[in-house]
Amino acid sequence: MCKVTSSTPLPTQHWPDEFAKRYRAVGHWRNETFGAWLRERATAHPDRLAVVGGQQRWTYAELDRRASSLAAGFAQAGLQRGDRVVVHLPNIPDFIGTVMGLFRAGLIPVYALPAHRITEIEHFAKGSGARAYVAAATHAGFDYRALATELQARCPSVEHVWISGDAEPFTPLDALYAIDGSALPSSVSQGSQVAFLQISGGSTGLSKLIPRTHDDYIYTLRESARICGLGPDTVFLGALPIAHNFPMSSPGFLGTLYAGGRVVLSPSPDPESAFALIEREHVTVTSLVPPLLLQWLDLAPRSAHDLSSLRTIQVGGAKLSAEIARRVRPVLGATLQQVFGMAEGLVNYTRLDDPEERIIHTQGCPISPDDEILILDDAGQPVAPGQAGHLLTRGPYTIRAYHDNPSANARSFTEDGYYRTGDIVRMTPEGYLEVQGRAGDHINRAGEKISAEEIEDHLLSHPQVFDAAVVSVPDEYLGERSCAFIIPKGDKPRAADLKKWIRGRGIADFKVPDQIVFVTQFAATAALKISRKALRAQLRAQLLAQEASAAGTTAANDSTATS
Numbered sequence: 353m354c355k356v357t358s359s360t361p362l363p364t365q366h367w368p369d370e371f372a373k374r375y376r377a378v379g380h381w382r383n384e385t386f387g388a389w390l391r392e393r394a395t396a397h398p399d400r401l402a403v404v405g406g407q408q409r410w411t412y413a414e415l416d417r418r419a420s421s422l423a424a425g426f427a428q429a430g431l432q433r434g435d436r437v438v439v440h441l442p443n444i445p446d447f448i449g450t451v452m453g454l455f456r457a458g459l460i461p462v463y464a465l466p467a468h469r470i471t472e473i474e475h476f477a478k479g480s481g482a483r484a485y486v487a488a489a490t491h492a493g494f495d496y497r498a499l500a501t502e503l504q505a506r507c508p509s510v511e512h513v514w515i516s517g518d519a520e521p522f523t524p525l526d527a528l529y530a531i532d533g534s535a536l537p538s539s540v541s542q543g544s545q546v547a548f549l550q551i552s553g554g555s556t557g558l559s560k561l562i563p564r565t566h567d568d569y570i571y572t573l574r575e576s577a578r579i580c581g582l583g584p585d586t587v588f589l590g591a592l593p594i595a596h597n598f599p600m601s602s603p604g605f606l607g608t609l610y611a612g613g614r615v616v617l618s619p620s621p622d623p624e625s626a627f628a629l630i631e632r633e634h635v636t637v638t639s640l641v642p643p644l645l646l647q648w649l650d651l652a653p654r655s656a657h658d659l660s661s662l663r664t665i666q667v668g669g670a671k672l673s674a675e676i677a678r679r680v681r682p683v684l685g686a687t688l689q690q691v692f693g694m695a696e697g698l699v700n701y702t703r704l705d706d707p708e709e710r711i712i713h714t715q716g717c718p719i720s721p722d723d724e725i726l727i728l729d730d731a732g733q734p735v736a737p738g739q740a741g742h743l744l745t746r747g748p749y750t751i752r753a754y755h756d757n758p759s760a761n762a763r764s765f766t767e768d769g770y771y772r773t774g775d776i777v778r779m780t781p782e783g784y785l786e787v788q789g790r791a792g793d794h795i796n797r798a799g800e801k802i803s804a805e806e807i808e809d810h811l812l813s814h815p816q817v818f819d820a821a822v823v824s825v826p827d828e829y830l831g832e833r834s835c836a837f838i839i840p841k842g843d844k845p846r847a848a849d850l851k852k853w854i855r856g857r858g859i860a861d862f863k864v865p866d867q868i869v870f871v872t873q874f875a876a877t878a879a880l881k882i883s884r885k886a887l888r889a890q891l892r893a894q895l896l897a898q899e900a901s902a903a904g905t906t907a908a909n910d911s912t913a914t915s
């Protein structure tokens with residue numbers, strides 16, 4: 353059952369004064385807000401197309417008008433400045449209309465992915481103290497209205513539900529668009545206030561909520577748009593779910609709108625849908641995760657669609673192999689840009705004019721001259737130049753704390769405010785980062801991060817599971833897949849039933865283990881003393897060795913070194 357709103361603190365994000373002063377003095381933070389810059393763009397070029405999706409084509413003036421209508425509608429319903437609203441929408445114009453409306457009203461969106469289900473949504477609603485939920489009626493065969501009903505039963509603090517599309521029994525979002533919001537101010541917020549809560553990939557346990565301010569996020573939009581060469585001619589294709597931080601802000605749909613360009617939304621990332629839109633809308637840039645890039649590279653040579661408008665293909669979210677990186681320009685005729693970022697802040701880009709080898713082999717360098725980077729060994733000492741170590745960072749757009757989560761904050765931040773990214777990187781002499789792997793135990797499945805612990809907890813509540821360990825396994829296509837090792841209790845369950853059961857727990861499909869291996873025990877030695885981390889490493893090594901011998905390979909598989 354959800355906590356009531358009043359007991360959930362208003363999200364904040366603070367940098368120590370000396371940092372905040374400096375970030376303002378050098379012009380990173382300009383007290384710009386989302387509501388205000390949208391109005392400025394709509395005034396400067398009202399008739400330019402801003403958002404294209406489905407049958408809809410909204411100009412900047414139209415987007416601005418819709419944002420005001422929704423802002424007025426949310427306020428009329430009783431929502432108050434600072435209230436949190438879970439946004440659970442796919443790639444449709446209503447996503448952008450909704451978040452812009454929330455910004456204008458000083459409400460705080462909490463971004464959920466379309467793949468999330470009741471368990472995750474309840475966690476977000478509860479953790480943020482949300483008072484409202486906005487979703488599409490259906491998407492990809494799933495009915496979000498049923499989820500909304502369940503959510504309200506579990507979380508009475510979620511008083512309002514608005515639905516894009518056929519809303520019964522809830523209120524249609526469309527009804528709010530009919531409200532006249534023209535008397536509202538363009539913004540009621542300050543740059544230093546929290547604009548939204550982003551979701552962490554969940555390195556340990558459940559996802560954490562990431563409060564980002566107008567000042568810090570708009571700084572990344574402005575600089576990302578500059579680094580990526582965006583302007584009025586830019587046509588950005590949102591192919592990945594745009595609730596992800598990458599297609600949202602690096603530079604993503606928000607960076608594109610900030611730069612006065614056009615956002616085209618693809619309901620699905622598959623190359624068939626995307627290629628048709630690229631041809632029709634003359635798309636110039638898009639962002640992909642490595643497995644999706646593989647699909648695009650595979651289909652492009654056989655596709656009848658004209659892709660010649662593409663200038664930049666951004667790839668990030670998970671490590672891109674140099675071999676695949678090399679194919680981007682010859683096959684897609686566009687410049688590859690590697691993007692290594694995180695919803696907590698730090699974003700690195702290869703620059704468009706970097707030498708080809710640097711674009712192929714590195715994951716870029718930070719956005720800001722004020723991004724501070726530490727690469728430390730296990731003992732917390734700086735590594736020698738060029739050596740691999742733990743990446744820690746702080747800067748003008750990297751958070752200093754998660755929302756309302758003291759234990760995660762104690763783990764994830766140093767006393768002097770550095771964020772422990774969990775990534776293992778090395779730095780080239782030119783100051784570019786190469787991601788080597790990560791220290792933690794999450795699974796990076798095609799860019800979606802899955803916490804091993806979260807899935808183990810689900811498995812452990814199954815009556816026929818005695819113990820469970822979930823590990824990442826290298827996968828040719830996904831980058832990594834998840835494998836659950838299970839010690840059964842009593843009768844061994846069937847793997848397929850276990851998967852079905854875990855899906856029935858109401859979690860995102862990408863979290864359901866790809867592979868299940870039953871074992872009679874875990875470590876043969878001192879099982880009680882072995883750490884979870886060491887156990888997972890051991891199980892992964894065993895599996896890889898078995899697979900290698902089954903494939904007749906004699907070479908030791910060393911891929912665990914990076915995991």
Ligand code: AMP
Binds near residue numbers: 695775787
């Ligand atoms: P999240 O916490 O969900 O925002 O995910 C951020 C994490 O994704 C980073 O800390 C990295 O582990 C991973 N990641 C993002 N981009 C890349 C990339 N280009 N190469 C390798 N790993 C990446």
Ligand code: DBH
Binds near residue numbers: 597601668691694699
């Ligand atoms: O994986 C990510 O979270 C990510 C990748 C690229 C990200 O948040 C970003 C760029 O901003």
